Amino acid sequence: MSVDARPVLSDPPLPLRIKLSALWASLTFCYLYGDYFGLYKPGKLEYMLEGGGPMGPTSQASLLLVAMLLVVPGLMAFLSLMLPARFARWLNIGLALFYAAFVAITMPGAWWFYLAYSCIEITLCGVIAWLAWHWPRTA
Numbered sequence: 212m213s214v215d216a217r218p219v220l221s222d223p224p225l226p227l228r229i230k231l232s233a234l235w236a237s238l239t240f241c242y243l244y245g246d247y248f249g250l251y252k253p254g255k256l257e258y259m260l261e262g263g264g265p266m267g268p269t270s271q272a273s274l275l276l277v278a279m280l281l282v283v284p285g286l287m288a289f290l291s292l293m294l295p296a297r298f299a300r301w302l303n304i305g306l307a308l309f310y311a312a313f314v315a316i317t318m319p320g321a322w323w324f325y326l327a328y329s330c331i332e333i334t335l336c337g338v339i340a341w342l343a344w345h346w347p348r349t350a
Contacts, residue, residue, distance in 0.1 A: 230342055231291040231303055238310070238335045239284045245328035252322065284310065296346065303343035311336035 249255060264273045287306060291299055311333045318329045 227342060227346060228292050228299070231299075231339060232288045234335055234339045234342075235284050235287040235291060238332055238339075239281075239288065241328050241332050241335065242281060242284065245325055245332075248324050248328075249322075280313070300343050300346045304340050307336040307339035307343070311340070 259269075262269050264270070265277050266273050283306060287303070291303060293299075294302065314329050314332045314336070318326060321329065
């Protein structure tokens with residue numbers, strides 16, 4: 212059988228909601244791995260053991276705030292599939308822009324690995340916002 216005689220693989224288009232869900236899942240993994248690798252920075256674990264948190268001293272309130280910041284992208288993987296289209300569209304746009312801005316303001320002075328993750332995260336947020344902005348419409 213020649214190379215040209217092989218059947219062409221079928222590649223059906225993915226629905227927009229599936230794309231958005233996968234992008235939010237990817238973004239969540241980037242956040243998790245970025246935070247995990249951050250634990251390897253010299254002095255980080257000692258700082259945490261002494262009561263230091265991601266936004267100053269560790270408290271219930273600071274950890275709740277960080278937890279809420281990190282749970283939203285994971286929930287968006289589900290909500291992008293389940294919410295009504297109009298609401299899902301605006302939520303995807305708004306949250307993607309918020310998270311891109313949030314990541315951007317955490318970049319100055321960061322280590323290279325974190326800068327690499329941040330660039331990927333901002334790109335993912337940009338793709339989410341762009342896809343949601345161009346949500347298909349029916350006539």
